[in-house]
Structure formats: C-alpha cells, structure tokens
Amino acid sequence: MDRTESTSHTGFHAGSFSARDETRVAAEAARRRVRIMSATLYPALAHPEPVAPPAARLALKPYGASRGLLDGAWWPRSRDLLSELPALTDALDSLWGRITRIAVNPEYWPVIPRKVSANGHVVKVGWFTPEIDPHKLLLLSYGTGRWDLLIIPPETGAESAARLMAAASDHDSPPLTASALIAADEARHGVAAMAVPEQSGPPSRLIVGK
Known part of the structure; x- marks a missing residue:
C-alpha cells in the first residue's frame, strides 16, 4: 500500500467520528474518573477487633x-x-x-x-x-x-x-x-x-x- 492509500485509510477512520461523538466520549471518560475517585475517597470501614474480657483480680x-x-x-x-x-x-x-x-x-x-x-x-x-x-x-x-x-x-x-x-x-x-x-x-x-x-x-x- 502506497503513501496515498495509507493516508486515505487513516482519514476515513478519523472522519467517522463527529465533534459531538468526541465530546460524548470525553464526558463518559470524565464520569468514570469521578466514580473511581469517589471509591478511593470513601473506603469501607474496617470491622473492629474483638475485645478480650478483663482478667480476674x-x-x-x-x-x-x-x-x-x-x-x-x-x-x-x-x-x-x-x-x-x-x-x-x-x-x-x-x-x-x-x-x-x-x-x-x-x-x-x-x-x-x-x-x-x-x-x-x-x-x-x-x-x-x-x-x-x-x-x-x-x-x-x-x-x-x-x-x-x-x-x-x-x-x-x-x-x-x-x-x-x-x-x-x-x-x-x-x-x-x-x-x-x-x-x-x-x-x-x-x-x-x-x-x-x-x-x-x-x-x-x-x-x-x-
């Protein structure tokens, strides 16, 4: 495949996404990052360790x-x-x-x-x-x-x-x-x-x- 065909193939895929599609993809990626950050900021609380009863006096x-x-x-x-x-x-x-x-x-x-x-x-x-x-x-x-x-x-x-x-x-x-x-x-x-x-x-x- 010569340079012209290669360039034309690349241009075909790039041109298949409109500006609206790019905006939607970017917004979805941003939402995923927010969900990941939320999960990191609010980890599950650890269960408390059982407390042994006091020893006899x-x-x-x-x-x-x-x-x-x-x-x-x-x-x-x-x-x-x-x-x-x-x-x-x-x-x-x-x-x-x-x-x-x-x-x-x-x-x-x-x-x-x-x-x-x-x-x-x-x-x-x-x-x-x-x-x-x-x-x-x-x-x-x-x-x-x-x-x-x-x-x-x-x-x-x-x-x-x-x-x-x-x-x-x-x-x-x-x-x-x-x-x-x-x-x-x-x-x-x-x-x-x-x-x-x-x-x-x-x-x-x-x-x-x-």
Whole structure:
C-alpha cells in the first residue's frame, strides 16, 4: 500500500467520528474518573477487633505455704456470677487443675447459675447456707483438691481491696474467716469494705440454666 492509500485509510477512520461523538466520549471518560475517585475517597470501614474480657483480680498464697482458712482472695467487678466466674476459672485452671465445681453462700448474689462455661469445659455452680461464709468462694478440682477464696465485695475501694488481698494471700496471715477478715480491716481503718444493696424480704436464691 502506497503513501496515498495509507493516508486515505487513516482519514476515513478519523472522519467517522463527529465533534459531538468526541465530546460524548470525553464526558463518559470524565464520569468514570469521578466514580473511581469517589471509591478511593470513601473506603469501607474496617470491622473492629474483638475485645478480650478483663482478667480476674486474684491474690493467691505462695505454693507450699500453710493454707489456713483461706487460700487467697478474689475481687470480682460485679455481682453477676455468670459473667465473673469464667475469667476466674480460666486463671485457676492452669494453677490448680481444672475447676469442676464452685459453691457460694447466696446472701450477696442475686442470681446463681447452675453452671458456667469456662476454658472449654463446664463448671457446675451451687450454693450452701449456713455451711459457707457469705464472703467466701469454695472451688473444687476433681482429683486435685479444694480451695477457699475470700470474696472482696465489688463495691470495695481500691485501697481496702489491696489490703484485703494482701492479708488473705499472706502465708503468715492470722487464721480468720472471710467475714472476720473483712470486719477486722473495717475496724482497723474505719472504712467499710462493702455496700450491700438493701433487700426486701429474704435474700434471693434464683437458679438459672439447666
């Protein structure tokens, strides 16, 4: 093909688009650029990472220390056993062996679940009165043993809680019951370690779950 034919072929294609067509193509290209920019300016929001529950607040006697009446202290954040017990058993399973049963006195607990899920297994929960001190938690590990923890009321101030945790976990601590230890701290420092809500009638002993 000579130069003349080549030029004529090129001129044919160029001439097949009118000025109106060129304007339409340019406008469509501009709209595509705007859509791309919009997608870039407004990216999808990332999903928030799950937040791990807070660890249990515990103080335990040193391994091999004389146990006495208490093996340590637990300071729960609320009176909701269904929420509080899983973190406690998670912390103790690796120290004392798998916790299988827990018992409390129902005086200060509005609801007592029959069982809780913790660390991949189920822990049965029960209550006894007057066999268990109202400020004590009893834990059993099948084939390993039994442990007793002072329950520091959730409403306790940080300074009082620190004193009680230190006293309950001291290997030389006096042989006081859980309630006696709280009463002794209140008498010595003049600060009440608890603020129990007023109740009408006998304490609740609601059992939930199966």
